[in-house]
Amino acid sequence: MAIVLLVFSLPFIGMDNYLLFLSGLLVVPILFVLLWQPGAPQVLLFAALFQWTQVFVDIINHDHLYTITGLSTLDDAIALSFVALVVLALGIRLGIENAELDIRTKLDQVLKTRASGLFVGYLIAIVAGQTSDLLVGVVPPLRQLLLVISDFRWIFVILIFWGAVRSSRFLPYAAVVLGAELLVGFLSYFSSFKLVLFAAIVTLLGKHRSLRALFNSRLLVITSVLLVLVGFWQVVKEDYREHLSQGRLAQVELISVTERLSFLSSRISSITSEDIQDGFDKGLMRIGYTRYFAYSIRQVPAKIDYQNGKLWGEAVQHVFMPRAFFPGKKAVNDSERTQTYTGIYVAGIERGTSISIGYVGESYIDFGPVFMFVPIFFLGVFWGLAYRGLVNFPGCGYLGAATGITLILHHAILFESSNIKLLGGAVTAFIVFIATLYFARARIHRFLFGARWRAVVGSS
Numbered sequence: 001m002a003i004v005l006l007v008f009s010l011p012f013i014g015m016d017n018y019l020l021f022l023s024g025l026l027v028v029p030i031l032f033v034l035l036w037q038p039g040a041p042q043v044l045l046f047a048a049l050f051q052w053t054q055v056f057v058d059i060i061n062h063d064h065l066y067t068i069t070g071l072s073t074l075d076d077a078i079a080l081s082f083v084a085l086v087v088l089a090l091g092i093r094l095g096i097e098n099a100e101l102d103i104r105t106k107l108d109q110v111l112k113t114r115a116s117g118l119f120v121g122y123l124i125a126i127v128a129g130q131t132s133d134l135l136v137g138v139v140p141p142l143r144q145l146l147l148v149i150s151d152f153r154w155i156f157v158i159l160i161f162w163g164a165v166r167s168s169r170f171l172p173y174a175a176v177v178l179g180a181e182l183l184v185g186f187l188s189y190f191s192s193f194k195l196v197l198f199a200a201i202v203t204l205l206g207k208h209r210s211l212r213a214l215f216n217s218r219l220l221v222i223t224s225v226l227l228v229l230v231g232f233w234q235v236v237k238e239d240y241r242e243h244l245s246q247g248r249l250a251q252v253e254l255i256s257v258t259e260r261l262s263f264l265s266s267r268i269s270s271i272t273s274e275d276i277q278d279g280f281d282k283g284l285m286r287i288g289y290t291r292y293f294a295y296s297i298r299q300v301p302a303k304i305d306y307q308n309g310k311l312w313g314e315a316v317q318h319v320f321m322p323r324a325f326f327p328g329k330k331a332v333n334d335s336e337r338t339q340t341y342t343g344i345y346v347a348g349i350e351r352g353t354s355i356s357i358g359y360v361g362e363s364y365i366d367f368g369p370v371f372m373f374v375p376i377f378f379l380g381v382f383w384g385l386a387y388r389g390l391v392n393f394p395g396c397g398y399l400g401a402a403t404g405i406t407l408i409l410h411h412a413i414l415f416e417s418s419n420i421k422l423l424g425g426a427v428t429a430f431i432v433f434i435a436t437l438y439f440a441r442a443r444i445h446r447f448l449f450g451a452r453w454r455a456v457v458g459s460s
Contacts, residue, residue, distance in 0.1 A: 042205035077294035095384015125153035231279035293361035295342035
C-alpha cells in the first residue's frame with residue numbers, strides 16, 4: 001500500500017507543502033529500520049505503514065481538505081502525526097528488543113500439519129465466532145469478551161496463508177479462504193473484506209528474508225485487487241448500506257444473502273472505469289484521517305484547556321472496569337467526544353455510526369504537542385510486549401506466532417481508533433488469547449499433529 005501510494009504521489013513533489021511531503025517520505029525508511037523482521041510476516045511494519053498511509057494521503061488531499069474545511073492547523077496535525085508514528089515504532093521496538101522471536105521457524109511447523117486439518121480448524125472457529133456473535137445480544141456484559149472469539153478464525157487464516165507461502169499443497173485452501181472472506185466481507189455492513197487482503201499481504205511480506213519481498217508478484221496482484229475493491233466499495237457503499245438496513249439509521253442487515261448478491265451483481269454490471277476512479281478518489285479521502293486532529297488543534301488550548309490525562313485516564317479506567325462487573329458503566333460514544341473537542345458536529349449513534357478523533361489527536365488534547373508522545377510511546381511498548389508475549393508463549397510454537405500476528409492485525413492498525421476502544425480491545429484480546437493458548441494449546445496441537453505433536457512443537 002505504501003509503495004503504491006509513493007508512486008502515485010510523485011506528481012505532487014512540486015506542491016507548496018513539499019517539506020511536509022519530503023518529511024513524510026523520510027518516515028518510511030525509519031519505520032523499516034525499526035520494525036522490519038527478516039523472514040517473518042511483517043505485521044508490525046504493516047500496522048505502522050498503514051497508519052502512515054492514513055496520514056500521508058492527507059498531504060495528497062491537502063488542497064481539497066483546506067478548501068472544504070479552511071483548517072490552517074492541518075499541517076500541524078500531519079507533522080505531529082508523523083512524529084507520533086516514529087515514537088510509536090520506537091515503543092514497539094523497545095517492547096520486542098532482545099527477544100528471540102524466531103517467528104519463521106515457529107510458523108514453519110505448520111508445514112508438518114495436514115492442510116485439511118487447518119481448514120477444518122478454520123471452519124470450527126467460524127462456527128464458534130458466529131455463536132459468540134449471537135450471544136452478544138443475550139449477554140451484553142460479556143460483549144467485549146465474546147467479540148474476541150470471532151478473531152479466532154484469523155489465527156487459522158494466518159497459518160493457512162503462511163502454509164501457502166511456503167508450500168503449494170496449502171494453496172487450494174488459501175484460495176478458498178481468500179474467496180470466502182472476500183465474499184462474506186463484501187456482503188456485510190462494514191467493508192471487512194479488507195482484513196483478509198491485509199492478512200495475505202502480511203504473510204507474503206515474510207516470503208523472503210530481504211526486501212525482495214516487496215517486489216513479490218502475488219503481493220502486487222493482491223494490492224491491486226485491494227485498490228479496485230476499495231474503489232468499488234466507495235461507489236456502492238451508501239446505496240448498499242441503505243438497501244441492507246432497509247432505510248433505517250442503524251448498522252443492521254435486514255435482507256437475505258441472495259438479495260445482497262443480486263444488488264451487488266447489478267451494480268457490478270453497470271459500473272464504469274470512471275466510477276472506479278471516482279471511488280478510488282473517495283477512498284483516498286476516507287483513508288486520510290488527520291482532519292479531526294486538526295480541528296482539535298484549533299480548539300485546544302485556544303477554547304478548551306488541555307485535559308491533563310483525562311482522556312487516557314478514561315481509557316485505562318474502561319479497561320479495569322469490565323462491564324461484566326460494572327453493568328452500569330457508561331457506553332463508549334466516540335462521536336460525543338469528537339464533537340466536544342473539535343467544535344464541529346459529527347454523526348453519532350442516532351445515525352448508527354461513530355466517529356472518533358483518533359488516539360494521536362486524543363493524546364494531544366490530553367498533554368499538548370510535546371508530552372502527547374509519552375502515552376503513544378507506552379502504547380507502542382505495550383503492543384511490542386503483547387506481540388512478544390504471544391509469539392513466545394511456552395509450548396505454543398506456530399499457534400503463539402499466529403496469535404501474535406492476529407492481535408496486531410486486529411487491534412493496532414487503524415490511526416482513527418479512539419484510545420478507549422484501542423486499549424480496551426487490545427487488552428481484552430490479549431487476555432483472552434493468553435487464556436486460550438494456556439488451556440487449549442495441547443488439544444489444538446493434538447488435533448493438527450496427532451500423537452507426534454510434542455516432537456513437532458517441542459518446548460517452543
